[in-house]
Amino acid sequence: MNEQKSFMLEAVKLAGMALDNNHGGPFGAVIVKNGKIIAQGYNQVIKTNDPTAHAEILAIREASKILNTYDLGECEIYTSCEPCPMCLAACHWANIRKIYYSNTRKDAENIGFKDNLMYEELKITTNNRLTRIEIPEALEIFKKWKQKPNKIIY
């Protein structure tokens, strides 16, 4: 088995743990840096009652803690299933440039998860869920940020 498949198998083993322990949906992920797994996660939505406790999010948070930076630009993620939009965007914010997955969003849909639907909804810019309430104070804060010296852009 090549190295990439072995990392993927580790992610899948974690997915199995989530399933067997009833901690959450059957999803697992590992983060790799310089050819070594440095962090891992599996879905814990049910166990922790945290709707954001997806495998990738937990793995990213662990890797960031270990490396002491929000910038995981030198890392890759292996996830047992194509990331949902939350996790894909989290990879973006963490600057993870290579994302490897095995099962697809369609496979996830087939077992009852709404990843695919969510991707479709994210293409729509206006709907009855999202409502703008514009207050001038909000843009004032953005202006202050723009003028702020030595700010850290992440």
Place this chain on the structure above:
Amino acid sequence: MNEQKSFMLEAVKLAGMALDNNHGGPFGAVIVKNGKIIAQGYNQVIKTNDPTAHAEILAIREASKILNTYDLGECEIYTSCEPCPMCLAACHWANIRKIYYSNTRKDAENIGFKDNLMYEELKITTNNRLTRIEIPEALEIFKKWKQKPNKIIY
């Protein structure tokens, strides 16, 4: 000032705290249930080195902890800026049906944030960032989930 604007102002005040304390980008959010703020958050990416520590994610995690459920279906979120895809999808997973924002993703782009670019990239289903490495063990776990009795669908 009506109630909705006052909730939005609280979100903006939190954005100002992130800015003033150098804890992260100028973003804040509050979660409201039955007309009362039950949880809040502001961006802490810089302070905590956690790339997922956006205002909405932190507010959702706090609300879930307080209510002891991943299902925030009876809650609304007020956020100082249109949520990035990570946070919008997190609202979906948490079943938050009403999302109110003031600044737009374009406003965020104008002060250096990549929310808008990220939305564009999420529309693309294949690119050189995302690579499928299919292993049969991954789909086996999904089959086990499908067959599992009494599973919790979140």
